[in-house]
Amino acid sequence: MGYQIPRGTQDILPGTVEKWQYVEKKAREICSRYNYKEIRTPIFEHTELFLRSVGDTTDIVQKEMYTFTDRGERSLTLRPEGTASTVRSYVENKLFGLPQQPTKLYYIGPMFRYERPQAGRYRQFVQFGIEAMGSDDPSIDAEVMALAMDVYKELGLKRLRLVLNTLGDKESRKAHRDALVAHFEPRIDEFCHDCQNRLQTNPLRILDCKKDRDHDLMKTAPSIHDYLNDESRNYFETVKSTLTAMGIDYVIDPTLVRGLDYYNHTAFEIMSDAEGFGAITTLSGGGRYNGLAEEIGGPATPGIGFAMSLERLLLALDAEGVKLPIEDSLDCYLVVMGESAKEKAPSILYQLRKAGLKADKDYMDKKMKAQFKAADRTNAKIVAVLGDDELANGVISVKEMESGNQTEVKLEEVTQYILNQI
Structure with missing residues (x-):
């Protein structure tokens, strides 16, 4: 179960x-x-x-x-x-x-x-x-x-x-309380059990009763404003x-x-x-x-x-149909292909996060196309692609998703580059 x-x-x-x-x-x-x-x-x-x-x-x-x-x-x-x-x-x-x-x-x-x-x-x-x-x-x-x-x-x-x-x-409430007791007491048996119990302990609470709110005595009950x-x-x-x-x-x-x-x-x-x-x-x-x-x-x-x-x-x-201005997107999604690139990716991701960027990558060993789909689902502003060839050349491919612009950036400069684009 x-x-x-x-x-x-x-x-x-x-x-x-x-x-x-x-x-x-x-x-x-x-x-x-x-x-x-x-x-x-x-x-x-x-x-x-x-x-x-x-x-x-x-x-x-x-x-x-x-x-x-x-x-x-x-x-x-x-x-x-x-x-x-x-x-x-x-x-x-x-x-x-x-x-x-x-x-x-x-x-x-x-x-x-x-x-x-x-x-x-x-x-x-x-x-x-x-x-x-x-x-x-x-x-x-x-x-x-x-x-x-x-x-x-x-x-x-x-x-x-x-x-x-x-x-x-306190003085005004006491005078009002006494008036409420005198008002409700003669017909209190017409009210619910809770109201009957409250008559002597807290008659003000009778006015807040949901069961008896339409009773005619409710409409004529003494007002606190008359006893202030x-x-x-x-x-x-x-x-x-x-x-x-x-x-x-x-x-x-x-x-x-x-x-x-x-x-x-x-x-x-x-x-x-x-x-x-x-x-x-x-x-x-x-x-x-x-x-x-x-x-x-x-x-x-x-x-x-x-x-x-x-x-x-x-x-x-x-x-009221109010839409809160909540941003639900990543700054960068890291797409990785190749064994050497996979080994390098965690350290790159860590540097991005240390710089204050919202960043993530695939942990399910997906193919490149599926990784791009995952990036789309996170509404990533930038997708950075790292393969073994890019890694060997010390670069990473960076694509700005809104404009479609794509460029290669040196690995050691990628964090600052993305910060400048965000």
Whole structure:
């Protein structure tokens, strides 16, 4: 019986992986411009970290985490998202003590959630995310959203929609929470089991329910905007005015709550409006999480971030017909005939590569015609032909494939010659 890939995972093969590399490179370039530094955290963490940070009432914790017990009887979990690990590292390594604040970090790596696989949604998926910790300036909220939008726009996406909301501060959220409980409680038995469990623990999550989103009580649920205190209202107004000053369009959605317990104040999602993208239009999301560092044992630290799925980003590029400018070609393909030439070829190839050229040759003992076909398949810009006669004369035949020009070059000069032609 042959082995098959686990459900909800994928092999990213040559021909496709170059798209991933291009997207990741673009994300890193933009982070550098915004002065965000890369952080790499473990793929698994102590389970308690996610229970405390993500929230034990969330779908992620209740239904989706890959949790196991190691040989030391410790409960560990494959990370389902990147913020908790990043904040844990920030606290554990005392990055709050660095003189340059806020601490601005980004990550790119695999995450794991046990959910129903569908287009652009896998059980192992890759997230790119940023976290800015240490500042409660509303302008950094706008900066985080601007960075996310820049990634999408500079990759060529146009059908984008930034959806914005505020969840208010602790005081505002409590007042809104009490209003939600009073609103839903008399008819909570009409809602799904998850919503019934969330009524007292986290009623805000009822607004995010997919099963009951068409219930009439959803349409009349109290809005957080009616319960914002002056501080929360002023904060949100500053975020909006900063986005406007930056020329970034947005729409307000009072029902946007996000799926994690640690969010407060700003919450946002970026949607794709591309035709044929699918029913799930969210590309990325994030928000402010003041209080998360304290929750896992650190000092009081405001923070904000976002995470985007690279799988969904690539789907959006396909939906809009965006072709990434990926060059898939060799600088030189070395065609070799004759025993003496075969012995010499590896050293020539090595010198080409040392000079920074992308070069290759046949390793299957093919005939000359088949080697030229192989060169065509690699889109080689130059084909260099070395036979025993050329080797005896100390030369190599070099052909520029685009122009068809062909010339003989001294062996010791071939590397520099090709460099000059590329």
